[in-house]
Amino acid sequence: MSQIQARFFTEDKRYVVDDVPFSIPAASEVQELSNVINKLLEAKNASHSKVEFDFLVRGQFLRTSLSAHMETESILTEEVVEIEYVERITAPEPEECMMHDDWISSADADAEWILTGSYDKTARIWSTEGKPVMTVPGHTDVVKDVAWVKREGLTSLLLTASLDQTVLLWEWNSERNKVEARHCCRGHAGSVDTISVDPTGTKVRLERARQKLKRQQRTPLMTLSGHSEAVSSVLWCDSEEVCSASWDHTIRIWDVDTGGMKTTLTGSKVFNCISYSPLCRRLASGSTDRHIRLWDPRTKDGSLVLLSLTSHTGWVTAVKWAPSHEHQLVSGSLDNLIKLWDTRSCKAPLYDLAAHEDKVFCVDWTESGLMLSGGADNKLYTYRYSAQQAEA
């Protein structure tokens, strides 16, 4: 039985062990290493309770035995191996299930409220515990996307976009529970498929199923055209840049001030959705070929895919980065599954959540430890996940 020299380290202050090399049997798996750490911590601190740990070697999660992992990664066994350990993320548990009347096309979650848009031409507001609070009718066609704009105390602004080519801005008073339409943004020549609100909450970007993007603040400020086919997803990278993914197989990044296109990332398949994480500055895109690809938006006009996550068996319709964790993202797809990924473990997702019975159309996170997903089975599920401490 061969032994490997290993040194353990962690970013987590609560579970620090001594920084000396240990001699570990080469065929140990995650469970055995976890026991080792627990024993070390118990020796240090008698009141330590057993915690499950997950181990990373050189930034990749350890999934097989240590020796097999080192062999596949071609790490020399003679040197001391640095193993980082983190507290294992427990599986998110489904908490609530909110029934709608029709397919759920989109969801946007805030700290206390969840806003959903549905194919029954209405948008609804729910509390995070799952109680329906408000229904927002008013569109003449299917609501495709919803977004919170601003929340100031009791009143908040929200937007709904629909296939009837309009975007309605509503003001909602949570105390009195009344909602009124403030403004109707017209100007698109086709159905509005997605909208995105910029981080400062003043400007809104809309996207239409036909090709152009409009920046609006009541009336269109600017039209960004450049895509040759339908734009499927749009978001603000920061307050200066806007990113859009389209059916013409490209992701384009636009400069808001000039209205010009900054970068084009070319793929080979239709993009369904994108998500940007300011923590790790990466764009994740889901496409019709079942892969989730990570891009660096700073690359100049290339098609450099940093990482490709494959596990879904159908179109990936929604991806979202975790707001507090720079490596985690969740994706939903037409194969009825939601998958929670860690980019460090790129071969398989961390967890598969098979709560839906039909296609999943939208996913979202909240800051307070909730994940949402909505789909064609008319249900909006929320999952509780253990909030990870933000890594530096």
Add this chain to the structure above:
Amino acid sequence: MEDIALSFPDIRNTVGNIPVEWYKDFPHIGYNLDGKKIYKPIRNKDELDDFLDKMENPEYWRTVHDKQTGSDIVLSDDQVELVNRLQRGQFGDVNFNEYEPMVEFFSSDVMIHPITNRPADKRSFIPSLTEKEKVSKLVHAIKMGWLKPRRVEDDGRGRYYDLWASEDSSILARHRMHLPAPKIPLPGHHESYNPPPEYLFTDEERALWEQQDPGDRKLPFVPRKYSSLRQVPAFSHFIHERFERCLDLYLCPRQRKMRVNVNPEDLIPQLPKPKDLQPFPTTQSLVYRGHSGLVRSISVSPSGQWLASGSDDGSVRFWEVCSSRCMKMVQVGGAVKSVAWNPNPSVCLLAVALDSVVLILSPSLADKQVILSSERLLSAQQEGEEPAEGNGSVVWSEAEGEELNQGVRLKIQHPKAVHQVVWHAKGDYLASVMPDNTSHLQVYIHQLSRRRSQNPFSRNKGLVQCVSFHPIRPYFFVATQRSIRIYNLVKQEMTKKLQANSKWISSMAVHPGGDHVICGSYDCKLSWFDLDLSTKPYKMLRHHKKAVRGVAYHRLYPLFASASDDGSVIVCHGTVYNDLLQNPLIVPVKVLRGHVMTHDLGVLDVTFHPTQPWVFSSGADATIRLFT
């Protein structure tokens, strides 16, 4: 010598053989026996005396002055004669004959004894010793490198002479093909005159041998045993055997059979691998459920966002492509045979064929501008125009009431059941097909903006299966059961007739470039016609096991698909080259399965997405599937 010694002593010379100059100054030369000096003659001849002598002395010419004695001697006649002879170069002695006869030493006369009887030396028999020494010296010098051996010239030019270079190759070919008769095997133990007993025949073997045909026998003789060689009789069969062998050699024709060793795989043309021909649809992504009867026909909007389908349950449904959501359903009251979306992107209209009516629907699934322009197109009508007489059988009418709310705008009533509607590329003309064996009024071409219909054909050429407009030029394709006719609408005449080798054509599609046509037939074949090449099919593909129900081309990608009753859709890659010399490359690329066979029917219609490499197929299981 003795003569000279016996001659008188020369008293004149008593000094010997010494130079006379030694006595030049003395008056005497030598001494006589008595010891007295011998005086030189007193008188010396001086010049005057000499001169006088020369003049007067008659014997001057034969007087010689002897220096030894100093006296003048007069030569005698003999002596003079001798001197003359010597001067002439002859021998002194008169009697000498220099031309004596030669005594031959080695003559041709055979003598009794040889001149020399010395035996031959050994060195005349053995290699020369001196030469050996010389050679060894040379070899040593070569070995030591003092001497370079002479380079042997390499005569590279072939010294070979091809005897048969000028011969006729056909003769040579015959020689090559000729196989000589096989060699006769060497005699073995059977042929021995005293073979071991096991080689002799037993009774059964002998009986068998006699029974067999002479050609079947292993040995042409019976092995016999004799105790000695002299008892062996003559071989009775000898001449026969030799004769047979001669026949074998020169009369039996043998020829080398050139068996072609061809690898069957080399004959198959090298087609590119499917994964080099991406993108093409590979997997089923979405299923559009909602219909309750078999879906006969589907059509995608030119923008690619909406899908319309017509089914036997009497409804036309509109679906959102990316989410499989049924956006709208219109009940039209009869089994829908065909739907076709207007290809004009600025107009949003759908033509629906059911029973004997063609409906024009306006689903409000587009921008308001587009809807407005559709309405404008539909309501445009020239004032005061009467419909022509030939159109008495086709009636245009507007929809009202409930139908208007549903989206129906126009109704075109036909005399018989309509099986197919198809739009022109510009979106104004519409063709409808009413198959009927007997009449010539099977095809109608309607113009939407003017609400006119006309029947372009005056003669019946067969049961029309389907029609199509040319995407670019003013041609019209009419497919009957066995052939496809191409008509020029401007010149109003038939330009071509394509003969498909199929018994019953079911569907037809025209390449977006306009030069190629594929047609599928009920006998499982799909023919590709290259209109520039010939009227016979360029390729016939037999991929399906059952009848081909629908074929389609992609508008942008080089793909075409065929749908069949065996439940599968086969997508093939078909690149068409711009230069007229290269034939299209057709590679079958994917078999897409997913439909469930219902009532022995499989996939009924297939169509491509206008911009993405996706294919839609509708089947008898009441679903529409999207493959991407």
